[in-house]
Amino acid sequence: MTDLYAVFGNPIVQSKSPYIHGEFAKQTSQDISYQAIESPVDQFESTLRTFITQGAKGANVTAPFKEQAYALCDELSELAKLAGAVNTLSFTSKGKIIGDNTDGVGLVNDLQMQFGALDSKRILLVGAGGAARGCILPLLQSHIGKLVICNRTYNKAQQLATLFHDYGHVCAEDINTLNDEFDIVINSTSAGLSGELAPLPEAIIGPNTMCYDMSYGKNITIFNQWAQSVGAKHTVNGLGMLVGQAAKSFSIWRGVMPDPQMIMSTIRQQMS
Structure with a gap:
């Protein structure tokens, strides 16, 4: 069964995350679906919880929602606590939201x-x-x-x-x-x-x-x-930082660390 993931932001149309995580999944033979979701600025919590009810396993969060995501977490890593913001969410089978910061x-x-x-x-x-x-x-x-x-x-x-x-x-x-x-x-x-x-x-x-x-x-x-x-x-x-934080998020969710360098040259070519 395909596991659901997404990145939440506003705006989010420019996000490279779906491509990056799709490539990581191919590289590591993981069966996932990863989409970009643009949440209305004042409806982040309801948009996120709707996604969770669809059976989602995790999500990335980008501007302007990192602090709101932090506030919704039931558990936080030490990095996330000190950062005061999260960019990586994991959803447990018992309904808990766990937050981390991989930036x-x-x-x-x-x-x-x-x-x-x-x-x-x-x-x-x-x-x-x-x-x-x-x-x-x-x-x-x-x-x-x-x-x-x-x-x-x-x-x-x-x-x-x-x-x-x-x-x-x-x-x-x-x-x-x-x-x-x-x-x-x-x-x-x-x-x-x-x-x-x-x-x-x-x-x-x-x-x-x-x-x-x-x-x-x-x-x-x-x-x-x-x-x-x-x-x-x-x-x-900061393109390498973007790919690097994505790789760390992927490893938190899937238990395997992809190689970010394998897709860096492709992304640089796309951007130029």
Whole structure:
């Protein structure tokens, strides 16, 4: 019998998740159906529960529903609790909803794939929203040297640094007073999607700095354009993070880890 899965979002028509999970299913010989469901913004819970009554086994959740999904869960992983949001739901036969967050694992795996080991690296995380929060614990667990969080609103960065203080070397800095080069700069903000760029000082980019934008699209992102213009060594978009978090979700549901690299080149070709 085919097991049902879906991704919920609004909008969702652009989602690559049905293709990605379909390819993972072929790769691992799993019998699943995976669809994209656009829920009305004010009807997420009822839309999700209708899907569950159809016998669904799990779901992914994307913007703007990750916090709402978190609130509906009966059980949460440690990562999900700290992230304050979930992107992966599993539905048990007893009617429980279990939440996890695989975004950070997807990010770290792609960073290691693109840039090598993260041991002792000084990393700047730009932004203090849900995307940043979901990635901090996996970053701290990957043996980095130091994580600095900056944000247009300093207080938000400070709150995140305090929340994760016990998990590793993390601090907040005012975006206006940053003057050191970093090994890796990660942009977690979605400002670039609206043509904006956080007011970052050029001093954070050195000749060996590598930059990663969690956003992705057909064209180079505004953040990566800026990073290249001020001399970054290497820039990468978040497509690998998307595929990596999907692979982790798939492994939670199916008990087998697919190989994300097998479909990366195909997706890059589709987007170009």
